[in-house]
Amino acid sequence: MKLASLKGGEDGRLVVVSNDLAWFTEAGHIAPTLKAALEEWERCEPQLRGLAESLEHGSVPKDRFHEHDAASPLPRTWEGQEDFRAPREPIPLGAADGLDLSAGVAVVTGEAPQGAGPEEASAAIRLVMLCLRNATPGEAAKPASSFSPVAVTPDALEGWRDGRLTGCLEMELNGRLVTEPAERAFDFAALVADAAKSQALRVGSIVGAGDGAPKPALKAGDIGRIEMRDGKRHSIFGAIEQAVEPA
Secondary structure (H helix, E strand, O other): OOEEEEEEOOOOEEEEEEOOOEEEOOOOOOOOOOOHHOOOOOHHHHHHHHHHHHHHOOOOEEEOOOOOHHEOOOOEOOOOOEEOOOOOEEHHHHHHHOEEEEEEEEEEEOOOOOOOOOHHHHEEEEEEEEEEEOOOOOOOOEEEEOOOOEEHHHOOOOOOEEOEEEEEEEEEOOOOOOOOOEEEEEEHHHHHHHHHOOOOOOOOOOEEEEOOOOOOOOOOOEEEEEEEEEOOEEEEOEEEEEEEEOO
């Protein structure tokens, strides 16, 4: 199942997106936002999954899905203290000066108790999405500043096994691949368990992992693009594509 938040309001408007990312259908009758759906996941998830199946069968109203219309799946942190850029929103030069193009993958969790083991941590993972972090060269990665247009449930990912995602992140700078794509494994069961060592994780917690590829520096006029494709070269999450513009 693939979910997105179309632009509008502080938390966007929840829609279900087709597997090929071509179509969407409104999900507001189930939950107005992805944030609201996550807060009532046990009730909303089966209804959203049924809506996704109906969309694939063409039995519900649908419209073309355009990635430029999407906000980040979660446009802001749970407490609303940090806003995330939309996946196609330009980066002002002041925010990008001296920063790297750092690609990664992130998961959104439900509640996970303090001390949760890998199996319990894996069960708490609700959604997977790409992320673009802004990190100063040589500095530890900071929280993701942008997410992919679409968030995907783990069961819909062909590279997902027992809390681990195997996939190839493609990172481009100005239309050229930064490095030759290579498969990498992201052990989110372990990462979520590690995050829950010192405190319980709340609904909507975001845990990210970088792909370990070189991180090119950004300058004015650059366009960075991050994407992951399946075995048939179809985009899984849509692309984060952002231009660096003068402030």
